Amino acid sequence: MKLTHINNQGRAKMVDVSEKDETRRVAVAFGKISMKKETLERILSGGIKKGDVLSVAQVAGIMAAKRTFETIPMCHPLLLTGADVEFTPAGDGIEIRMTVKTRGKTGVEMEALNGVSAAALTIYDMCKAIDRGMVIEKICLLEKDGGRSGHFIREESFCKQEKNSV
Numbered sequence: 059m060k061l062t063h064i065n066n067q068g069r070a071k072m073v074d075v076s077e078k079d080e081t082r083r084v085a086v087a088f089g090k091i092s093m094k095k096e097t098l099e100r101i102l103s104g105g106i107k108k109g110d111v112l113s114v115a116q117v118a119g120i121m122a123a124k125r126t127f128e129t130i131p132m133c134h135p136l137l138l139t140g141a142d143v144e145f146t147p148a149g150d151g152i153e154i155r156m157t158v159k160t161r162g163k164t165g166v167e168m169e170a171l172n173g174v175s176a177a178a179l180t181i182y183d184m185c186k187a188i189d190r191g192m193v194i195e196k197i198c199l200l201e202k203d204g205g206r207s208g209h210f211i212r213e214e215s216f217c218k219q220e221k222n223s224v
Contacts, residue, residue: 063132072132075163083204084159087170088217089197091178092151097189101181102147108184112145112152115180119143122176123158123169133168136160141169143177151192154178155200167202 065071101111108114120141127135140159145152156173158166178194185192198217203209 070132072134073164075134078163078206080162081204082159082161083165084157084202085165085167085170085199086155086157086201087167087174087198088200089154089174089178089194090148090151091154091181091192091194093185093192094189095150097185097192098147098151100188101152101185106184106188111181111184114184115145115177116143118180119154119156119173119177123156123173126169126172130168130172134164136162136164136166136169138166138169141173143173152181165202165205167199171197171199
């Protein structure tokens with residue numbers, strides 16, 4: 059399989075999408091941040107001094123998705139038509155699910171993954187004073203649709219949401 063991000067000299071390049079058709083594109087990413095039970099309880103009850111953790115993480119995830127091209131070198135700047143972050147308390151932490159949409163020439167997988175990462179990092183940042191042992195894990199693409207490569211749905215259970223979500 060030929061890599062599209064490599065030029066004739068074997069160096070990285072930004073893929074030329076100028077000849078591609080614009081299509082509806084959607085990506086859903088997942089991640090989890092694990093923490094002490096007490097930390098989770100304080101987040102859910104509004105007991106974190108820095109503020110409403112999940113509201114701030116929601117905004118951080120959306121902002122990160124919109125600006126992905128500024129931190130991931132080969133990503134194209136995209137006009138997103140939708141972005142949403144959902145949080146689900148689950149066992150020893152919080153599951154994060156982000157859906158990103160656009161109508162364009164390239165997909166939004168990186169935007170969804172970047173948004174999940176930023177949301178998780180924001181939770182960590184806002185709670186690190188009480189729990190430095192938090193772990194960000196299982197960040198992955200769950201689903202993408204649109205474009206030449208078609209519809210992808212993750213089959214493996216590695217990063218699927220826990221069935222025992224609270």
